[in-house]
Amino acid sequence: MTHRIGYLVGSLSKDSINRVLAKALVRLAPDELELTEIPIGDLPLFNRDDEMNPDPAVPRFKERVEASDGLLFISPEYNRSIPAPLKNAIDWGSRPWGKNSFARKPTGIIGASVGAIGTAVMQSSMRSVLSFLDAPQLNAPEAYISFKPEVYGEDGEVKDPGTEKFLRHYMEEYAAFVARVLSVTLPGHMGDSDPDTMH
Numbered sequence: 001m002t003h004r005i006g007y008l009v010g011s012l013s014k015d016s017i018n019r020v021l022a023k024a025l026v027r028l029a030p031d032e033l034e035l036t037e038i039p040i041g042d043l044p045l046f047n048r049d050d051e052m053n054p055d056p057a058v059p060r061f062k063e064r065v066e067a068s069d070g071l072l073f074i075s076p077e078y079n080r081s082i083p084a085p086l087k088n089a090i091d092w093g094s095r096p097w098g099k100n101s102f103a104r105k106p107t108g109i110i111g112a113s114v115g116a117i118g119t120a121v122m123q124s125s126m127r128s129v130l131s132f133l134d135a136p137q138l139n140a141p142e143a144y145i146s147f148k149p150e151v152y153g154e155d156g157e158v159k160d161p162g163t164e165k166f167l168r169h170y171m172e173e174y175a176a177f178v179a180r181v182l183s184v185t186l187p188g189h190m191g192d193s194d195p196d197t198m199h
């Protein structure tokens with residue numbers, strides 16, 4: 001069975017190393033995953049005053065998220081946290097109240113950095129956010145990519161066999177996770193997390 005996966009790239013840079021990583025992951029993904037990018041660069045800055053009458057980019061974004069069987073976040077780490085464009089997109093997608101587009105979507109988080117900890121702190125922040133949004137996450141393998149430009153070609157070919165094997169394995173595990181979650185999730189469920197958990 002084919003699963004439609006929407007991927008979000010957390011960088012808006014035209015030279016993004018995370019976009020290069022995304023291309024590699026699309027190439028290495030198993031056949032049962034159909035990966036399509038969900039763009040985030042056209043979203044306005046989140047303002048809750050606009051929730052009920054948002055820019056057309058917002059419902060377009062939410063529809064794409066909701067139409068996906070699973071979501072993959074491929075993102076840099078900015079100042080030890082989630083880049084603003086990605087957090088902005090997540091905030092839009094989580095609203096308005098009761099219309100959280102991320103609920104029950106199987107998710108994966110992966111990121112590339114020029115630094116040695118390879119986005120680990122950003123990923124930890126993402127896990128908190130996605131937990132609150134009731135989005136199940138692939139726990140293992142974790143994938144903290146310390147980006148080496150010489151390893152990746154323009155179109156996402158991976159020139160180092162060890163890296164290729166690791167990324168292929170990550171995508172296989174993500175595909176198995178998506179299948180597992182969907183096998184126990186009612187289709188079309190639109191849940192929401194309760195911010196008022198301190199009664």
Ligand SMILES: Cc1cc2nc3c(=O)[nH]c(=O)nc-3n(C[C@H](O)[C@H](O)[C@H](O)COP(=O)(O)O)c2cc1C
Pocket residue numbers: 011012013015016017018019075076077078079080081112113114115116117118119
């Ligand atoms: C505003 C800003 C903050 C950054 N903070 C971090 C950081 O906390 N940790 C890290 O590993 N790299 C950090 N970097 C370096 C990024 O890893 C590097 O710029 C990387 O290329 C960004 O990914 P991208 O090419 O996909 O945009 C930061 C870069 C910018 C522009």
